[in-house]
Amino acid sequence: MSYASKLPYGLRKEGDSEVLLHISEILPHESGLRCNCVCPSCGERLQAKLPKTKEDFTPRFAHHNSETCDYATETALHLKAKEIIEEEKRMVIPRVVAHYNNLYKEVTPKREVTFDRVVLERRVGNVIPDILAYKDSRPLMIEITITHGIDDEKFKKLEKLGISTLEIDLSDMDTDFDPEFLRNQIIDSLESKYWVYNAVEEKEKECLKEEYLQIQKKKEEEERKAEEKRKWLEKVREEKLKDKAERIEKLLDSNYQLILKKRWEKDLKMDPIWIKASKGMNISLNTVPEYINVDIPGEVVFGCDRRVWQAYIFYRYVNKKVKLFRDKTFPITVKRILENVKEEFKGRLNYDLVYMKDVAGYNDVPDLTQVIYDYLKRLQEYGYLLELEAGHIFYSKFIVLDPDSVYEMRFIPTEMSEYKKIENLMKNSEWDECKELIKELLLKYSQKNHPKYFDALAYLFDCVIVRSSGRILLERDF
Structure with a gap:
């Protein structure tokens, strides 16, 4: 300016x-x-x-x-600023904050300092500061900046001297200023004051540097230990996977499985899970239904006779639901059955076969999830379940059916005027007529005006298609 x-x-x-x-x-x-x-x-x-x-x-x-x-105004401001400081012999100075990398510390807060004496333009070493103010024999150099600030060369000299230096920058001052405003800017305000160099800050910065180096050293040590631990864990994991692969190989050996199955068959009669399920379904070893003794690939994962785990699943998720809820049962999920199986069969599962995706070469071997899903699919063939499509078998849902009832009718509201007509067609297996009727009703009961009827009919239509295609065989059809 x-x-x-x-x-x-x-x-x-x-x-x-x-x-x-x-x-x-x-x-x-x-x-x-x-x-x-x-x-x-x-x-x-x-x-x-x-x-x-x-x-x-x-x-x-x-x-x-x-x-x-x-340079008239510049010189006048310079002189007046020095005159004001010499007269007042006091000044509010900014706080001192030490920084080193991401560490910082407030060394001193902003405060007012009263000087013992003030000297103008006295040489200190190879520097002549505008003002040299003393407090308890400690010097403070004050530079008044009007147009030209402190350049690098002068800064190096100040830094070498090691004397705290404060700059008062008046370069943005309007020429039309009041004398009291200038006095306030120089003495009481902090707007134009900056530390060019502060000896206490530099000393604290060295402490922060040491602290930072200690932090970095500790961090590097922690990283070194973490890396060592990672390598150790990786080595342990590799060894465990190698051992796991050997155990899987043994469990998949057909001769070894024969030995296991004989042992499990011997223990079957006294198995607590079998006893509970068989009593609940009123069956014995001599009257085991075909659907509770199904050969499922990978079933050795259960660590027990197949009749134990199949009786458990059928009794808990099919038999009990049909008895309790009849035509109002809700879908069962592979996910929920898997969670309960892990809890109920804790200690007897062959855990190396529960999950094998982490061991190369066994991706095609059925794991626990696959075994449960495959068994549910077999129950569907026997007419006890109906699968609802899902993206992955883990999230698959199955509707529980009662082979002795027109199970699809459970979702149709009984107040629908066509309920009896649909039910008769279903009972008489008149699938083509049933499909045509449902098509008419889907047009009659729109999803917008009759969402409850529409959704039930849409589901029933899918069920009729499945039934008519012969993909579900009911016990009464045998």
């Missing part, structure tokens, strides 16, 4: 000293050359330009019979 246009200060000799006067301090009768002021920079005579009214123009000094001096 150029300060030449409005010069607010003039220098006047009073006795043996020179006094820096603001234009507001010039009396009306001292206007023009009668102010007896000279330029603080070039020394040329000044005129005091005082307006007759407030609206005329801003009061100011102007050079008489000479070109405008470019």
